[in-house]
Amino acid sequence: MTDNSLTEESRAANPTATRGVLPANLVERAGCPFDPPSGLRERRGRGAVQPLPLANGAAAWLVTGFEEARTVLADPRFSADKVRHREAMSLRPDEVADLAAGKAPRAPAVESRQDGLFVFMDPPEHTRIRRLLTGQFTVRRMRALDKRVTEIAVEHIEAMRAAGTEADLVPAFALPLPSLVICELLGVDYADRAEFQERTAVSLNSAAPPEARAEAGAALHAFMRRLVADKRARPADDLLSGLIYDADPALTDAQLVDIATVLLGAGHETTANMLGLGAFALLEHPGQLGALRDDPRLIDDAVEELLRYLSIIQLGVTRVTTEPVTVGGVNLPAGATVVIATPEVNRDERHWGDPDRFDVRRPRASHLAFGHGIHQCLGQQLARVEMRIGLRELITRLPGLRLAVPAGRVPLRDEMLIFGVHSLPVTWSWSRSAAPEPVSR
Numbered sequence: 138m139t140d141n142s143l144t145e146e147s148r149a150a151n152p153t154a155t156r157g158v159l160p161a162n163l164v165e166r167a168g169c170p171f172d173p174p175s176g177l178r179e180r181r182g183r184g185a186v187q188p189l190p191l192a193n194g195a196a197a198w199l200v201t202g203f204e205e206a207r208t209v210l211a212d213p214r215f216s217a218d219k220v221r222h223r224e225a226m227s228l229r230p231d232e233v234a235d236l237a238a239g240k241a242p243r244a245p246a247v248e249s250r251q252d253g254l255f256v257f258m259d260p261p262e263h264t265r266i267r268r269l270l271t272g273q274f275t276v277r278r279m280r281a282l283d284k285r286v287t288e289i290a291v292e293h294i295e296a297m298r299a300a301g302t303e304a305d306l307v308p309a310f311a312l313p314l315p316s317l318v319i320c321e322l323l324g325v326d327y328a329d330r331a332e333f334q335e336r337t338a339v340s341l342n343s344a345a346p347p348e349a350r351a352e353a354g355a356a357l358h359a360f361m362r363r364l365v366a367d368k369r370a371r372p373a374d375d376l377l378s379g380l381i382y383d384a385d386p387a388l389t390d391a392q393l394v395d396i397a398t399v400l401l402g403a404g405h406e407t408t409a410n411m412l413g414l415g416a417f418a419l420l421e422h423p424g425q426l427g428a429l430r431d432d433p434r435l436i437d438d439a440v441e442e443l444l445r446y447l448s449i450i451q452l453g454v455t456r457v458t459t460e461p462v463t464v465g466g467v468n469l470p471a472g473a474t475v476v477i478a479t480p481e482v483n484r485d486e487r488h489w490g491d492p493d494r495f496d497v498r499r500p501r502a503s504h505l506a507f508g509h510g511i512h513q514c515l516g517q518q519l520a521r522v523e524m525r526i527g528l529r530e531l532i533t534r535l536p537g538l539r540l541a542v543p544a545g546r547v548p549l550r551d552e553m554l555i556f557g558v559h560s561l562p563v564t565w566s567w568s569r570s571a572a573p574e575p576v577s578r
Contacts, residue, residue: 477505
């Protein structure tokens with residue numbers, strides 16, 4: 138199989154395509170912006186593993202139970218390899234018809250993966266890249282970033298204060314903070330971050346025209362090729378340079394571009410939306426915000442509760458069975474597509490008491506906001522640091538922080554693969570006093 142055909146298969150498995158064949162009420166949030174989509178709530182009580190009809194005529198399975206989701210994500214019989222294993226969402230109508238007639242869709246013959254899309258790989262190919270990346274997320278690097286996150290957060294909040302007592306929290310704070318951090322981690326020039334954000338937003342926007350998504354994706358790929366070339370020529374103390382010079386055997390440029398693209402997207406898109414939606418949730422729950430103001434030691438618990446309660450990853454974590462498997466009492470045949478309903482999984486009443494309630498004092502319990510198993514999010518600790526510091530500094534440096542518009546006028550980011558808000562207009566009380574010094578943790 139050629140690199141070009143592999144690229145085409147990878148593009149065909151793009152999670153953006155997943156949304157188009159799912160029932161709309163499973164991905165569109167109406168009513169309370171913090172609750173799972175109505176279609177997921179309506180399915181409660183129908184079992185932890187349920188049939189999922191798709192718009193292309195194919196069928197998949199929806200996992201809504203916490204323990205069942207953990208099983209799927211940890212069991213090697215559920216493949217993440219979207220190149221070797223076609224998932225139901227990617228099938229064309231003629232392939233669905235063949236499947237109904239007993240003919241399995243043709244899967245490409247791939248001896249070895251030459252790309253770097255490690256999130257869509259199985260061992261041993263996934264193992265090699267994951268091990269290299271784990272070696273780059275060192276304690277020293279993370280500790281240095283902790284201080285840098287505080288500096289970036291304070292800088293942006295002080296810029297907001299200097300401009301008055303109102304701001305849109307998304308472009309002024311939620312987007313730039315994680316973007317600057319991941320750019321620093323990978324060694325991206327800050328002057329290039331605006332281009333990166335724009336290209337990423339369009340390429341992941343499932344409502345954007347296919348031509349616009351393709352153009353943005355191609356531009357983002359070119360951006361990454363320039364970045365890799367620059368790091369080969371001028372290595373520095375950053376993660377991408379480490380991947381170039383520490384890997385044995387060496388990673389190809391194509392693999393490095395893929396890895397950098399995955400890390401840049403995952404490193405700013407998810408955390409930015411958690412910061413924006415998390416601030417919105419706190420402002421709409423004044424009792425919980427007050428508890429956090431009164432006892433800042435609750436911040437770590439609040440971050441975990443926000444991760445569980447909001448679950449911003451829409452339906453899109455998928456696996457394909459490589460052999461018959463039984464999960465939650467349901468027999469799944471080989472080749473079955475399984476979709477993890479993360480927003481509902483993290484509200485499983487068998488795992489949490491009163492799961493639809495937001496409570497920053499809730500006793501900690503494991504959640505699946507960062508996934509589970511060998512594909513559990515590599516940057517989860519960095520995301521926690523960004524949320525902890527970002528929310529803490531917002532609360533302490535902007536007295537009386539509140540929405541500047543009615544909650545119903547906050548535009549939801551519902552057309553994207555990752556849920557959030559497009560903007561969050563806020564206001565705060567004017568204060569002559571100097572801002573508090575950053576708190577060391």
